[in-house]
Amino acid sequence: MSEKGSMSSVNERGIVAKPSEVAGFIEHVMHCNLQAVAEGRPQERLVPCIWGSAGISKTATVKQLEKVGLELKGERVYPKVIHIALAQIEEAGDITGLPVTDVDSKGRAVTRYAAPDWWPTLEMTEGGKRPVILLFDDFNRADPRILKAIMQLLQDYRSNVHELPDNCHIMLTGNPPSGDDGTEYMVNEIDKAILTRMVHITMKFDKVDWARWAQNSGIDNRVINFALTYPEQVNGEGSKRTNPRSLAQFSALIKGMSVDVGNEAQVSRLGMCARACLDDAVATSFEKFVVGDMQKLVEPEEILGDWDKAEKKLEALKKRAGGKDGESKVRTDLIGIIADRMYIYLMQDNLKLTEKNHKAFVSFIKRTDLLPSDLMYTLLRRIRRDAKTPQQNAMVKDLVSFGGKDIADLIMSIT
Numbered sequence: 001m002s003e004k005g006s007m008s009s010v011n012e013r014g015i016v017a018k019p020s021e022v023a024g025f026i027e028h029v030m031h032c033n034l035q036a037v038a039e040g041r042p043q044e045r046l047v048p049c050i051w052g053s054a055g056i057s058k059t060a061t062v063k064q065l066e067k068v069g070l071e072l073k074g075e076r077v078y079p080k081v082i083h084i085a086l087a088q089i090e091e092a093g094d095i096t097g098l099p100v101t102d103v104d105s106k107g108r109a110v111t112r113y114a115a116p117d118w119w120p121t122l123e124m125t126e127g128g129k130r131p132v133i134l135l136f137d138d139f140n141r142a143d144p145r146i147l148k149a150i151m152q153l154l155q156d157y158r159s160n161v162h163e164l165p166d167n168c169h170i171m172l173t174g175n176p177p178s179g180d181d182g183t184e185y186m187v188n189e190i191d192k193a194i195l196t197r198m199v200h201i202t203m204k205f206d207k208v209d210w211a212r213w214a215q216n217s218g219i220d221n222r223v224i225n226f227a228l229t230y231p232e233q234v235n236g237e238g239s240k241r242t243n244p245r246s247l248a249q250f251s252a253l254i255k256g257m258s259v260d261v262g263n264e265a266q267v268s269r270l271g272m273c274a275r276a277c278l279d280d281a282v283a284t285s286f287e288k289f290v291v292g293d294m295q296k297l298v299e300p301e302e303i304l305g306d307w308d309k310a311e312k313k314l315e316a317l318k319k320r321a322g323g324k325d326g327e328s329k330v331r332t333d334l335i336g337i338i339a340d341r342m343y344i345y346l347m348q349d350n351l352k353l354t355e356k357n358h359k360a361f362v363s364f365i366k367r368t369d370l371l372p373s374d375l376m377y378t379l380l381r382r383i384r385r386d387a388k389t390p391q392q393n394a395m396v397k398d399l400v401s402f403g404g405k406d407i408a409d410l411i412m413s414i415t
Contacts, residue, residue: 013051013176014200019061019209022050025201026062027070030131030169034072037166043156049139049172052203053236054185055245058173059083060213061203062135067216067349069389072131076389079131079169082118086142092149096159113160125167132168140174140187147194154197172198207231208340210244215344220251224344225297226289228337233282242282250277261291296331298338300345304353307360314338314370330370339375343382350391358402365407380411 017025026048033045050058062081069078089095097113104110120132136150149159157164164170175185207228214224227234227247236243253273259266270290274283296317303310317331342364345351353361365376387396400408 013049013195014202016202016204018204018206019057019213020206022058022061022201022203023065023070026065026171027072029199030070030072033169034167042163042166043158045157045169047154047170047172047198049174049198049200050203051174051176051200053243054175055236055243056203056205057210057213057244058203059135059137062133062171062173064213064216065133071388077129077131079133080124081133081135082120083135083137084118085137086139086146086150087137089142089146092145095146095149095153097162113162115162119162120165120168122165125165128165128167130167132165134164134168134170136170136172138174139172140190142188144188147188147190151194151197154194176202205231205235205237205244207235208344211340211344212347214248214251215348217248218255219248220255221299222254222290222294223247223251225294225337225341226286228340229289229293229333230285233285239279239282242278246277250274253277259290261295267291293334296334297341300338300342303338303342303364304345304357304360307363310360311363311367311370314367317370330372332372332375335371336375339371339379343379346383346395347386347392349389351395352391353395353398355402358398361399362402362407377410384411 029046029048036042036044036046050061052058063083065079066081067078069076071077093099094116097115097119099111100114102110102112120134122128124130124132139147139150142150153159153164153170157168157170174190175187177185177187177189211224211228214227227244233239234242234244234247250273253276254270257266257270257273259270261267267287267290271283271287274286278286296313298310298313302313314335317334342361346353346361365371365379368376371379383399384396387393396411400411
């Protein structure tokens with residue numbers, strides 16, 4: 001897998017980035033577009049294209065902006081996303097608008113073009129206050145006639161006589177001809193005339209970014225924990241049926257399903273559901289995970305809701321290190337997953353915490369024998385760095401209030 005900030009391979013376009021970085025790139029492009037509009041150059045708005053393998057949440061990254069929002073002109077705004085699956089469109093008129101007859105001011109019969117019913121309007125932008133994102137999904141799977149139909153939109157932000165509102169932004173997603181693992185995609189070759197009408201970025205799977213989306217989307221906690229523990233098995237590379245999209249399908253299949261590790265029938269049913277969505281090897285790993293290490297994990301809700309009980313479970317993560325002193329060491333692999341889950345849980349949209357929750361969190365991060373100092377510092381740094389919504393910023397302030405001087409000084413020192 002390419003590292004953050006690395007240049008792309010022959011099958012990738014633009015810098016290789018994780019989903020949160022792609023979202024930041026989108027925000028930057030929209031800033032540039034608003035500046036172009038303010039300077040009287042609305043036809044020069046940029047069009048970002050997000051490339052990447054199937055099922056890694058390219059479309060979801062754009063769609064979730066409706067819920068998580070972005071910063072534009074110093075304000076947090078929540079854009080409306082209009083999703084157009086170009087591969088499903090068969091007639092160019094569904095893009096450019098179909099011709100209709102009319103009568104002009106001199107009584108002559110004329111032909112005009114009616115805008116498609118999905119066409120963004122000024123009303124959608126609430127008078128220009130709310131951004132609208134026109135998302136052309138899987139654009140390089142579209143028929144060549146459809147690709148020609150969108151060229152004027154990509155070039156001038158208009159089609160025939162219809163112009164897009166000033167606060168409308170076009171974005172595209174696409175699969176590369178082949179992935180890093182050799183996966184071949186049934187896509188059309190895109191020529192230079194179209195490619196140079198866009199700015200490009202390539203998305204790669206990131207376990208924490210995906211888990212944040214999954215937490216907000218109600219994905220089963222067992223699936224989230226598995227993805228955090230074995231990201232290399234679920235990133236979509238080197239497998240035929242396993243990727244983040246199939247993980248979400250698997251979650252829907254087992255949501256609410258109780259699995260007693262001592263009940264062979266329940267474990268068997270879990271395996272059946274896993275193999276309906278995932279590769280056999282991944283399904284086997286998931287079964288072993290559920291009946292093994294997952295039983296040792298402590299969920300964030302447990303830590304924040306009943307610290308005394310959670311503390312006992314965390315103590316069980318210690319194991320004898322051996323040697324004459326017989327010291328105990330914490331399972332850093334599992335406590336790392338618990339720290340990731342805590343970060344993801346606290347970064348939920350509209351999360352509200354009580355004084356009891358905050359005090360429990362402070363008790364957790366002060367147990368450096370359970371949560372090593374490097375993991376504790378990383379957890380606090382990520383929380384402060386990524387707090388964006390009013391609720392998240394209020395949570396950070398409350399952590400300072402309830403944490404005592406030592407925790408307050410530590411949080412406030414983090415940049």
